[in-house]
Amino acid sequence: MAVTMNDVARAAGVSLKTVSNVLNNYEFIRPATRQKVLDAIAELGYEANLTARSLRSGKSRMLGLVVSDLSVPYYAELASRLMTVAAARDYRVLVEQSAATRANELTALQGSLSQLTDGLLFTPLVLDADAMAAARRGTKPLVMLGEHIDDPRFDQVTMKNVGAAKAMTAHLLAGGRRRIAVIGASPGDRAGSPGLRLAGYRAALAAAGVDFDPALIVPAEWRRDGGASAVARLLEGGQPFDAVFGLNDALALGAMHELVLRGIRVPEDAAVAGFDDIDEARFSSPSLTTVAPGMNEIAERCVQLLIDRIEGSEKAASGVHVEAEFELRIRGSAPAARVSQLPQTGTSPTPTPTPAAEGKVDP
Amino acid sequence: MAVTMNDVARAAGVSLKTVSNVLNNYEFIRPATRQKVLDAIAELGYEANLTARSLRSGKSRMLGLVVSDLSVPYYAELASRLMTVAAARDYRVLVEQSAATRANELTALQGSLSQLTDGLLFTPLVLDADAMAAARRGTKPLVMLGEHIDDPRFDQVTMKNVGAAKAMTAHLLAGGRRRIAVIGASPGDRAGSPGLRLAGYRAALAAAGVDFDPALIVPAEWRRDGGASAVARLLEGGQPFDAVFGLNDALALGAMHELVLRGIRVPEDAAVAGFDDIDEARFSSPSLTTVAPGMNEIAERCVQLLIDRIEGSEKAASGVHVEAEFELRIRGSAPAARVSQLPQTGTSPTPTPTPAAEGKVDP
DNA sequence: CCTGCATTCTGCAACGATGTAGCTGAGAGA
DNA sequence: TCTCTCAGCTACATCGTTGCAGAATGCAGG
Incomplete structure (x- = not known):
């Protein structure tokens, strides 16, 4: 019922194979012949059958x-x-x-x-x-x-998992953070995204001369709820921290949600950083600082x-x-310079001016 | 190179078609024959070629x-x-x-x-x-x-666009909201998601005896940035409002982000509702009240x-x-009862107790 | 004038399955 | 005993394309 190459061949007055050759841009075809075939194709509205082509050629x-x-x-x-x-x-x-x-x-x-x-x-x-x-x-x-x-x-x-995690950690350190919790890894992870990103984190700490504290490394499923419950456990464990590095954005957003829910201000009380730069990271409140991979x-x-x-x-x-x-995407949840712990100013709807401070630390 | 039905047929000592019949669960095959074929299939590791099947049968x-x-x-x-x-x-x-x-x-x-x-x-x-x-x-x-x-x-x-939008609007009205902005539609929309949802909105207003104000209907691209800029325009236009109904969650989340950015408290100053119940609606801050469609x-x-x-x-x-x-998913951005307009409590990072106040205002 | 080569085109045989028709033998019915 | 039916199988054509081999033509070189 559908138009086949045979119909085209008949209409153009050439062989089946010539039609095939035209379609496959075979080199040696006279322009006139090619045109006849193309005209016939247009007239009949022929379209190649991909299934047959795939069967014959082995490519899909x-x-x-x-x-x-x-x-x-x-x-x-x-x-x-x-x-x-x-x-x-x-x-x-x-x-x-x-x-x-x-x-x-x-x-x-x-x-x-x-x-x-x-x-x-x-x-x-x-x-x-x-x-x-x-x-x-x-x-x-x-x-x-x-x-x-x-x-x-x-x-x-x-x-670049290691490099990116290291750069993000360095950014948090440059912002004055010293107790940076990592969500989504176990202290012993060595491989896979968690292991590599954790390695970057440790490298940055080492470069800055900050001690590694395994108590700040919190395992979690890489989902929003994982991030939220990790923060809950962290708080209940009583470990002080001034930043949270979610090993992906979902974790970070879940973590931020839980922090805000518990009255902890982001970024004043704790900075939050993520990894992936998914679209919604730009639109969270505050917007999420993250790694665009x-x-x-x-x-x-x-x-x-x-x-x-x-x-x-x-x-x-x-x-x-x-x-x-x-690339690092520096946004509200972990700005370049640490926002001083202002008493809350109240309800002013004016945008807070971005501090221009450049605390470039680094290897 | 791959094993074909022919190989299986030879191995099982039957015809090609019999193998096909076994694979297609043809009724009249002796159990013994069927078994021979199945054994041969297992032994040779035969797998049907879907492309060939598709070409011959016309189904993919x-x-x-x-x-x-x-x-x-x-x-x-x-x-x-x-x-x-x-x-x-x-x-x-x-x-x-x-x-x-x-x-x-x-x-x-x-x-x-x-x-x-x-x-x-x-x-x-x-x-x-x-x-x-x-x-x-x-x-x-x-x-x-x-x-x-x-x-x-x-x-x-x-x-159920109309019904769902009506129910959500009724929910906002029940929470005491009277000036509910709608983001993502033009006042004249009649068809498509915007038109239908707007119709539901108007129906709920009418049922509650609240006047329809076209100035509260703000067109926007159905993306987060569309929601954000719509809110910006709304505020700059000076129209007072006490709720925002984003016609999808992206709009609502973008809107909420912009509101918070400008110091407008959600839900105290303005409730926010969305439509779609995408996963992240649960994890925004505050979590988003929305329609699960x-x-x-x-x-x-x-x-x-x-x-x-x-x-x-x-x-x-x-x-x-x-x-x-x-189903309506009632969450923090537009709770059942209107939260009273508390003065802000200050800087305590301890979790704020959820106000149990039930200020049921309402029709 | 013949050979050799590039160019242009054709025909046939696949690719690996399924549909249709038809063959065979066993048991039922007359 | 002789049909007749039908379960159980086989053979062949076919789906629409492309690969391969080769035929026909024209033109350059010897």
């Missing part, structure tokens, strides 16, 4: 994206940009949610997703490098996102890398590792 | 989802649930972003997306019903999401409806219209 021009949960703002924004970048290269993105379970990550890797796509962008959360290597079937390209796995066998696009760059680089692998233009034998540049 | 077991921008939290959460619901019926979801442009909506409707999928879940934002009807090619099922279009020709799953129900019903259309089990000739039930 689709990329698979595996994340734990698309409703997590970071992943939603990432997916959105990946789609845009991929579309510019004439690829689509097919998303699959793993819910961060081992079984789902395995099926995403081995199951029909990889069959339907030409390559995978994978955010591993439970599988480790060996499990991934073992589970990987066939030879379709695979690019890892995030920092759960760091292994030379895999291509990988990630953010270069999501645009991440999206561009990983799609680029994956497509280059697919099309064979990236030839590096072992894993290519890309780290995107980050 | 994929649903297309068209939204303007996946990074909008409402769409992200919706997409996430749709995928989960679809997966339970053994369907996948392929997402496409329209950026709310006419051209993109048209290509989403006519282009390769509909070719790759068995049916479309479509959130129209710029196309109207006639344009949709005209643009629609072929006969693949199409279910509309949202309220931009309301037309008996189309299947449609939506929320029944997203779970929407996700379930629309996937159900679309798949039923695809599989032929829904036979209604004209459009099926479904409205999901809503």
Whole structure:
């Protein structure tokens, strides 16, 4: 019922294969012939059948994206940009949610997703490098996102976790904070986002000559409620602190919510910093100081890398590792200079002037 | 290179078609034969080639989802649930972003997306019903999401916009508010989400005998910054108000952010209400009173409806219209009773006890 | 004039599944 | 005993495209 290449061929008075050649930009076709075919295509409203093309050629021009949960703002924004970048290269993105379970990550890797796509962008959360290597079937390209796995066998696009966490911690120190709680890690974490960011934190403390206090490191699920309950535990534990570094924005926002709820002023009593620069960080009250991990760059680089692998233009034998540049977004929850502990001034609706002080500390 | 049905057939000593029959649960196969085939499948690790199946059968077991921008939290959460619901019926979801442009909506409707999928879940934002009807090619099922279009020709799953906005407005009125600004609509809006929600607002005012003041209706882009700048304009316009009803949560959160920034206390000086109940509404400061529009129900019903259309089990000739039930989520930004206008208590970082005062003002 | 090569186009055979038709043998009914 | 039916299977064509091999043409070089 749909118009096929055969119909076009008949209408243009050429062979089926010539139509195919026109569509695939085959070099040696006389302009006149090409035009006849294009006219026939336009007249009949022909559109290539992607399924047949995919069956025959073995390529689908689709990329698979595996994340734990698309409703997590970071992943939603990432997916959105990946789609845009991929579309510019004439690829689509097919998303699959793993819910961060081992079984789902395995099926995403081995199951029909990889069959339907030409390559995978994978955010591993439970599988480790060996499990991934073992589970990987066939030879379709695979690019890892995030920092759960760091292994030379895999291509990988990630953010500068250590450097960014160090810079943010240095910023808090420069603001006069000395007891900076970290939410979302355990003191012993060494790997993955928590471990790397914690390492950055410790590096900054060391550089500033401030002692590391494990009591300030509070584990939590990386969600808003995790941030809120971590702050609750911190307060109930009686540990004094003058800043909270949430290892992602959700944690930081949850933490800030809980602080405000308990009457602790942000940033006067405690500064709050996050990581990710999700859209809502700009619109919280106060707006959240955070790390912009270069999501645009991440999206561009990983799609680029994956497509280059697919099309064979990236030839590096072992894993290519890309780290995107980050930027600090200094906003109200942890401004550059510590706001002096003013008695509250009351209800003035005038904007507080931003202190221009530049406390550049640093290595 | 991959294992095909032919390999399985050879291994099991049956014909190609018998393997196909086993896979498709054809009724008349001797248990012994079936078992032989299943054994061969297991032994060879055969997996059906979905592309070939799709080419031959004309079905892909994929649903297309068209939204303007996946990074909008409402769409992200919706997409996430749709995928989960679809997966339970053994369907996948392929997402496409329209950026709310006419051209993109048209290509989403006519282009390769509909070719790759068995049916479309479509959130129209710029196309109207006639344009949709005209643009629609072929006969693949199409279910509309949202309220931009309301037309008996189309299947449609939506929320109770009028009822929910009316209930929320009634809640604000019950809290003693009388000058309720609405952000995200023009006074003349009649259709689409803005028009419907505005209608609910007006209905509630009328029911309470409160006059409608067009000066309180402020148009804005449905984003956080739109909410923030709308509040700014409202304040600069000098219109007094004691509540803000953002027609979605992003607007409300942006508005709340701007209010707090300008020293206006929420909810003491102005209550704030939203619409959508996105996850972050619970975690703002104060947490946001909003309408939960029944997203779970929407996700379930629309996937159900679309798949039923695809599989032929829904036979209604004209459009099926479904409205999901809503619930009000009463939270800090607009509590049930109006908090009395306390003088500020000062600098204590200890948690402020929640005032138990019940100043039930009201109609 | 023939050969060789680039150019332009065609035909056939796949890709890996499913639909349709038809064959076979066993048991039921006359 | 001879149909007739139908469970259980097989064979072949087909979905719409692309890869491969090769045919036909024109033109340069010997």
